[in-house]
Amino acid sequence: MVMECVCCDSRIESKNRRPFCGIALRSFVSARRNLFLPESGFICNACRMCYYKWRNNSEFIDALDHIEKESGESIVKKDDKTDDENMELINETLSNDSIHKNTVTLPLNVTISSHQQCSVCREALKSTYCTISEKDRDLLFIKNNIFIPKGSRCCRDHIVNERLCTGALNEIRPFKVTRTAFAATDVITGFTKFRDHYSSARYCDFEPPFTMSDIDCYNLTGISKSNFDDLSGLLANSDMKNSSNRSIRNATGLFLTKIRLGLSNKVLTTIFQFSNAKAVSRTLASVRQAMLSNFVPCYLGFNHISREDVIYNHSSPLATRLYLKNQIQLYL
Ligand SMILES: [Zn+2]
Ligand SMILES: [Zn+2]
Structure with missing residues (x-):
């Protein structure tokens, strides 16, 4: 989900956002916006840095400390605490061994995967081949529900800038349905990849694999x-x-x-x-x-093209007839 900064309305990436809370931070944003403040929300890094600068101004620091003390909070400590709490939660989850032992078996549409055959066009591989990248394997699984096993190969022609070209991505078809066991950690990794893909999706993306029509x-x-x-x-x-x-x-x-x-x-x-x-x-x-x-x-300009190039490749038939003597020499 796209989040906007409560202070400057700019879009915030998930890694750059911090919670919008604390009386001092709320007063800072309120003074800037002169608008009704939301109960909660997020603030971008740039605005947070401005806030810290303002917060440390010697003229107000005592007054702000006093107000925070009165309301029984400190935004700096609270913010750090949130990060610490998250870390503790992660450590606790990782130390829980039972999660590693849980597996789930799922039916998957799998492509051809062999060292002799191309996973895209299913032709026999020639001497020059490429291994399909992890990014392309993830993309195809997220978008088309087709699983390409790790290490699968394809012909050199399907790859542009180390990624599968759009034609190749559309051409890949599943070969069979196989039941594959996934550990709980694989499922969590899958969710993370899906989340990253979803949050980085743009309306207009010119980046490889350049799927725009x-x-x-x-x-x-x-x-x-x-x-x-x-x-x-x-x-x-x-x-x-x-x-x-x-x-x-x-x-x-x-x-x-x-x-x-x-x-x-x-x-x-x-x-x-x-x-x-x-x-x-x-x-x-x-x-x-x-x-x-x-x-x-x-x-552009006279330097980019030679006289001969103009004569032989960029003159209309009429101009050639008018200006060329014996069809060879150009008078300019
Ligand atoms: Zn902002
Ligand atoms: Zn091929």
Whole structure:
């Protein structure tokens, strides 16, 4: 579930959120928002850091300590305690041996898994083959309920950037139904993976395996999926860096959507699930720089093309007839 910060309304990743409680924190947010405060909720890291700065201001620190003492709480201690409590709970669960012994047998749709046959197209494997990655195995299980056993192989052609291509993901069919035993810990790991997948799912995702349809990609960016792959490949060599919140491919998708559709940064925040409009603006600026350094010099201006290339590959038949003497020489 998407959570929003009670203070700045930006989206918060599950790992970055902290509970919104305590009289001092509530006064801080109340002064900023001037709105009715919710009973509970979450606050983002950025706002929490601002709060700590404000909380440690020597002018108010005594007054705030006094108020907290009166109401019998301390947000700093409470926050740390919550983390400690969680850790204790985890340790307790792990030390409970009985959970490891419980197993459950489930019927699963399993693909072909052999060292001689491709799990995708079921053809005999050639000398160049790839092992299907754990991410793709998880993705197929979560989305299509098809289980690919660990170590399964496929032809080299089905892999792009170390991930199965969209065509391959759609082509995989189950081969048989087998009953497989899972330990309780495997089930917990499965739930965690499902939760991670669910919370990281985006409306518009340009990241591999790039499951967006070709027409959706064109409608948003104005270019086809293969052209998008080429462009993001060029920008991958630029100074722009991948980060956990913003990949180069998604940043490129955002930039192209902006220049094609002219949507406001606020609307783009919603479509691309950015935390706020400023982050969208910063991302657009860095893609613009990367385009100027890595794309524009190769495709725009007189330097990107040779005279011969213009003559032989980019002249219309009419221009060729008008300007070429003996069909060879171009007068410009
Ligand atoms: Zn915030
Ligand atoms: Zn194959």
